[in-house]
Amino acid sequence: MAFNGTALADVSLPNKVGGMMESGVHERSLIDFDLHVGEHANHDTSHRVKVKVENVSFWYGEKQALENVALDIFDHEVTAFIGPSGCGKTTLLKCPNWTHEIIPDARMSGRILLDGRDICAADIDPPALRRRFGWVAQKPNPFPRSVYKNVAYGPWLHGLIAKRSEADELVQSCLALAGLWDEVKDRLDDPGTELSGGQQQRLCVARAISTNPEINQSGN
Numbered sequence: 595m596a597f598n599g600t601a602l603a604d605v606s607l608p609n610k611v612g613g614m615m616e617s618g619v620h621e622r623s624l625i626d627f628d629l630h631v632g633e634h635a636n637h638d639t640s641h642r643v644k645v646k647v648e649n650v651s652f653w654y655g656e657k658q659a660l661e662n663v664a665l666d667i668f669d670h671e672v673t674a675f676i677g678p679s680g681c682g683k684t685t686l687l688k689c690p691n692w693t694h695e696i697i698p699d700a701r702m703s704g705r706i707l708l709d710g711r712d713i714c715a716a717d718i719d720p721p722a723l724r725r726r727f728g729w730v731a732q733k734p735n736p737f738p739r740s741v742y743k744n745v746a747y748g749p750w751l752h753g754l755i756a757k758r759s760e761a762d763e764l765v766q767s768c769l770a771l772a773g774l775w776d777e778v779k780d781r782l783d784d785p786g787t788e789l790s791g792g793q794q795q796r797l798c799v800a801r802a803i804s805t806n807p808e809i810n811q812s813g814n
């Protein structure tokens with residue numbers, strides 16, 4: 595199933611027996627996107643394929659988690675993997691950024707292309723590849739540092755900011771985009787781990803976007 599977003603809409607919800615609710619019964623989407631649900635989601639024809647998954651299978655030791663998965667993920671669009679717990683959604687999310695390689699006995703077959711290049715090509719540098727992705731885990735995992743440093747650390751590390759004024763501006767911008775600035779603007783020196791669970795998750799979103807990644811991934 596594909597789930598793709600492009601503009602604001604009302605969404606008809608399926609009833610318990612798999613049909614559609616009565617005509618006129620809708621629930622407003624919580625995000626400002628049209629929801630195109632089906633095997634062939636609608637795409638803006640101006641958007642190119644960013645990630646191409648070709649017949650990917652994945653194993654944890656003898657346990658197979660993915661089998662011959664093939665799909666295109668388009669630039670400037672929101673794509674969601676929807677399915678029951680344990681069906682391989684997070685595994686598929688981790689394959690393009692190579693985070694699976696640190697798992698003992700894990701292996702993948704098939705091919706994944708990022709901007710047309712095979713991510714497993716011999717000349718690909720895994721750390722450089724991972725820097726192109728932002729990641730927000732299902733469970734909040736802020737660094738045991740201040741709110742400010744949670745957001746500023748990545749950009750400092752990668753040389754994206756050089757001055758304190760640049761860091762201040764970036765931290766405020768990212769926290770605002772994550773919907774957290776107004777709640778923590780007077781608590782920037784507090785440990786990120788002391789925020790509420792929901793605030794910690796939004797802090798992780800702010801941290802993920804602080805390095806301006808090409809692709810943002812979330813295991814939520």
